[in-house]
Amino acid sequence: MTQTAGMLSLLRCKSCGRLDTAMRVVCAGCLSADLRPVGNDGSGTVATFTTIRRAPTAFRDQAPYDVVVVDLDAGLRMTGRLDKDSAPPSVGARVRVLHSAGADTVFTVETP
Ligand SMILES: [Zn+2]
Incomplete structure (x- = not known):
């Protein structure tokens, strides 16, 4: 892909x-x-989120970071990381994909 x-x-x-x-x-x-x-376009709404403080090896240098479960506007649910520079997540917040490669998808909270 x-x-x-x-x-x-x-x-x-x-x-x-x-x-x-x-x-x-x-x-x-x-x-x-x-x-x-x-x-x-990777737009959606945060269904839930959590903060990862003890990260797996691949993301250890980025911890702590937030993982979000997103209900895409396209009708699918997917999980991704939240960008370090993003506004904090909240349930119902609008997000969009910043980049995606393989299983690593990074979202950011949309600010009005
Ligand atoms: Zn089919």
């Missing part, structure tokens, strides 16, 4: 239309292999 700054790449099944955030070989809904990447 190709990732561009500020954009999220999702997979859409050409057979049943299901959207997915995961990199899959076949559709989790209908097992079709006809999956196509589709761009998404």
